[in-house]
Amino acid sequence: MALTLGPVAFVGLLGLSVGANPAALVGEGPGGTGPGTSRSGGSSAQSAGREGILAVVLPQGPPVWQRLVSVESSIAFLQDRLAQQETEIQQFALAAAAMPNSPAPAAAPEPAASDHLAQLIDSRDSTNQLYRTALRVEYSIYLDTARDQTEQQALLAAVEQEAASIRDAVDYDLNVAGTQVGQEAAIAAAQQKLQELTSLSATQLQQIKAGQPFMLPLAGTLTQPFGATDFGLEPPLVYHGVFYPHFHTGLDLAAPLDAPVRAAADGVVLLATSSVDSQGHYVGYGNYVLIAHPDGFATLYGHLDRIGVSAGQLVHQGDAIGLEGSTGWSTGPHVHFEIRHKGELLDPAPYLAPGQR
Numbered sequence: 001m002a003l004t005l006g007p008v009a010f011v012g013l014l015g016l017s018v019g020a021n022p023a024a025l026v027g028e029g030p031g032g033t034g035p036g037t038s039r040s041g042g043s044s045a046q047s048a049g050r051e052g053i054l055a056v057v058l059p060q061g062p063p064v065w066q067r068l069v070s071v072e073s074s075i076a077f078l079q080d081r082l083a084q085q086e087t088e089i090q091q092f093a094l095a096a097a098a099m100p101n102s103p104a105p106a107a108a109p110e111p112a113a114s115d116h117l118a119q120l121i122d123s124r125d126s127t128n129q130l131y132r133t134a135l136r137v138e139y140s141i142y143l144d145t146a147r148d149q150t151e152q153q154a155l156l157a158a159v160e161q162e163a164a165s166i167r168d169a170v171d172y173d174l175n176v177a178g179t180q181v182g183q184e185a186a187i188a189a190a191q192q193k194l195q196e197l198t199s200l201s202a203t204q205l206q207q208i209k210a211g212q213p214f215m216l217p218l219a220g221t222l223t224q225p226f227g228a229t230d231f232g233l234e235p236p237l238v239y240h241g242v243f244y245p246h247f248h249t250g251l252d253l254a255a256p257l258d259a260p261v262r263a264a265a266d267g268v269v270l271l272a273t274s275s276v277d278s279q280g281h282y283v284g285y286g287n288y289v290l291i292a293h294p295d296g297f298a299t300l301y302g303h304l305d306r307i308g309v310s311a312g313q314l315v316h317q318g319d320a321i322g323l324e325g326s327t328g329w330s331t332g333p334h335v336h337f338e339i340r341h342k343g344e345l346l347d348p349a350p351y352l353a354p355g356q357r
C-alpha cells in the first residue's frame with residue numbers, strides 16, 4: 001500500500017499532551033533500564049517539570065482509554081528522551097572532535113571519553129527498545145479494540161470529550177487497525193472456503209497448473225519493494241514475531257490508470273471485493289482480488305479501479321483480472337501485489353520469473 005495516504009502515519013496521539021504516568025511501561029522493558037536510570041546533566045529540570053504535570057493529570061474514562069492514554073504518555077516521554085539522548089551524543093561527539101588533537105595527553109582521558117560515548121549510546125539504545133515496545137503496545141491496543149465492538153464504542157465515546165486533534169488521531173489509528181483486521185479476516189475466511197468451491201469441476205481444477213514462477217501482474221515501474229520501511233504512510237505490522245512501525249506487505253507497480261492487471265499464475269479467484277469503512281469510503285486495499293494457487297500459494301492485487309473477475313472463477317496466468325487504479329490507501333495509480341503462502345506474507349521477489357525480480 002505504498003503511496004498510501006492518510007492524515008499521518010500510525011502516530012496516534014504522539015506528542016499530544018495527554019497525561020498519565022510514563023513509568024507505566026518501564027516494567028516491560030529489557031533488564032529494567034528504564035528511561036529514568038541514566039539521566040545525565042541538563043535534563044533534570046525539564047523532566048521534573050514534566051513529571052509534575054503527569055502527576056496531576058490522571059486519565060479518566062473506560063479502561064481502554066486509560067490504557068491508551070497511559071501508553072501514549074509513555075510514547076511521548078520516550079520520544080522526548082530519545083531526542084534528548086541523540087542531542088547529547090551529537091554534542092559529545094562534536095566536542096570530542098573539536099579538541100586539539102596534537103598532544104596525545106595522559107592516557108586517561110581517551111578511554112574515559114570513549115567509555116562515556118559508549119554509555120550514551122547504550123542508554124539511547126535502551127530507550128529505543130522501550131520506545132518500540134511502547135509502539136507495539138499501542139498497536140495491540142488498537143487491534144484489540146478494532147476486534148471488539150463494545151471496546152470500540154467505549155473508546156469512541158471517551159474521545160468525544162477530547163480535542164479534535166486527539167479525536168482525529170484515535171479515529172485514524174482505529175481505522176487503520178480496523179481495516180487490517182477486516183481484510184485479514186476476509187482473506188482467512190476466503191481461504192477456508194477454498195475447499196467448498198463447488199463451481200469448479202475436477203477437470204477444471206486439474207487445469208490449474210503450478211504456474212510458477214509467478215509473473216508480475218502489471219508492466220510498470222516498481223515504486224516500492226516488500227519489507228520494513230521508514231515510509232511513514234505504511235501501517236504497522238507484526239511480521240514473524242517482530243513489530244515494525246511501518247511495513248510494506250507487497251510490491252507496488254505503477255503504470256498509467258486503467259492498465260490491465262493480470263493473474264500472476266493459474267488459480268481460482270477467492271475474493272473479488274472492496275475494503276470500505278463504516279461510511280463506505282475505500283480504505284486499505286480498496287478494490288482487490290485474491291487468487292488461490294496450488295500448494296498453498298495466494299496472490300493479492302490491491303487498489304484496482306475496476307474488478308474484472310468474480311469469486312470462484314478459474315483464471316490462467318496472464319488473464320486480465322481488473323484495471324489498475326488508486327482505490328483505498330493510495331495516492332496514485334498502482335497495483336499493490338502480494339504473494340502469500342498458507343497465510344504468511346512472502347517477499348514476492350524470489351518467486352518471480354528470472355528477469356522480473
Ligand SMILES: [Zn+2]
Pocket residue numbers: 001002003224248249250251252335336337
Ligand atoms: Zn503497496
